[in-house]
Amino acid sequence: MDASLTLIIIMAVLFAAGVYAMMERSLTRVLIGFLLLGNATNLLLLTVMGVPGSAPFYGEEGAVSDPLPQALTLTAIVITFAVSAFLLALIYRSWQLGQADIVEDDESDIALRERTDAEEELFDDESDTDDDDATTDFVGTVTAPITVLHMRDHPSIHDDAPVDRPDASPHEAGEDRP
Numbered sequence: 001m002d003a004s005l006t007l008i009i010i011m012a013v014l015f016a017a018g019v020y021a022m023m024e025r026s027l028t029r030v031l032i033g034f035l036l037l038g039n040a041t042n043l044l045l046l047t048v049m050g051v052p053g054s055a056p057f058y059g060e061e062g063a064v065s066d067p068l069p070q071a072l073t074l075t076a077i078v079i080t081f082a083v084s085a086f087l088l089a090l091i092y093r094s095w096q097l098g099q100a101d102i103v104e105d106d107e108s109d110i111a112l113r114e115r116t117d118a119e120e121e122l123f124d125d126e127s128d129t130d131d132d133d134a135t136t137d138f139v140g141t142v143t144a145p146i147t148v149l150h151m152r153d154h155p156s157i158h159d160d161a162p163v164d165r166p167d168a169s170p171h172e173a174g175e176d177r178p
Helices: 002-022 027-048 067-098 109-112 117-122 170-176
Strands: none
Touching: 002 027, 027 067
16 A cells, blocks of 8 residues: 555656646746656556556456556557657747747737726627527528438338337338328
């Protein structure tokens, strides 16, 4: 139990440090935070795996380890590697263009931050739309996208599917429908 508790504490510290590092404006710290989160996720999957057993081969007797957390760990490693490579490319390009990897505010961020509460209420109020009771995109059109045909609509349709009513033949059920 001590090893599992140790892994849980290390995992919690890695998650906390990763989230804290990702909150920064520097892309390098975002990359470090993402790597810490990836390693914490791998530890989580290692902890979830439970007590190790023998390899999960067909016909194996006794305690067998679960292969699903192992597959998820491999997938998490690949995803972490791919996103890390992408972030490294972003950091390199940001360094080439601006000699810094700090993400600066642009005009739309500043305008969004300076919005007042009255302006927010104007953007949030969407109750004055006229077509609230419309449940389809085909309001006011004569044709519908789906037309249900029965055996009386076209001679090549054989409407002899089974029905849920007892004592009714398939042909009788087709005659009752409009």
